[in-house]
Amino acid sequence: MSVIKSFCSAFLMYSRIPMPQVEWKEENRRFALCFFPLIGAVIGGLLTVWFWLCGVLKIGELLFAAVSVALPVAVTGGIHIDGFCDVHDAKACLGNREKLFEVMGDSRIGAFAAINLAVYFIVQLGLFSQIKSFDIMLISALCFVMSRAWSGLAAVTFKCAKKNGTLQSFTKPAHRNITIAAEIFYIVLTGISMVLANPISGTSGIVGSLLYYGRFGGVFSANLRN
Secondary structure, eight states: HHHHHHHHHHHHHOOOOOOOOOOGGGGGGHHHHHHHHHHHHHHHHHHHHHHHHHHHHHHOOHHHHHHHHHHHHHHHHHHHHHHHHHHHHHHOOOOOOOHHHHHHHHOOEEEEEEEEEEHHHHHHHHHHTTOOOOOHHHHHHHHHHHHHHHHHHHHHOOSSSSSHHHHHHSSSSSOOOHHHHHHHHHHHHHHHHHHOHHHHHHHHHHHHHHHHHHHHHHHHHHHHHH
């Protein structure tokens, strides 16, 4: 039963997909991060269906790209976009660690966050418009699973910057070994699928994710020491 409640907790927190309400307590979030990548699977599945539908209905690449940018935001409710804005506002303030946390805790969006968000969406729109074949679409869809698996792995293996907060509410009760095993399983499975779909593009995606994960870990550790 705790596994089912953890599944619901993950989707209730990180998506807007309707789920049965569960009580907000630690035992109901014990395996929540194990199901986090499945939200990416839903996004990837919807994007793949949308790509297929665009081909059937002869929908242009610009509309395909625009809806593809909007779909992940619609599924997640923009929770990651909110975090993206918080981080860019904090980076722009150039303050000490306490100041960074203060800026990130401010619910208002600053100029630098708005600028970076606009650039992010424009670049993403351009990238989606370049998807012409099903194999590249499949790799792009799998990236939504892999990125969340890396995030879940980082959450339970990297030291948290704060002793409380939303992330801590999921990492503190998490079964560490099972979560690590689950995230590695997702990473290996999606990696193999990406290479089978297109060896060159799939391998490039895997290498890119490894490099970013390593860089994220290095930058995060450096910020903790400051």
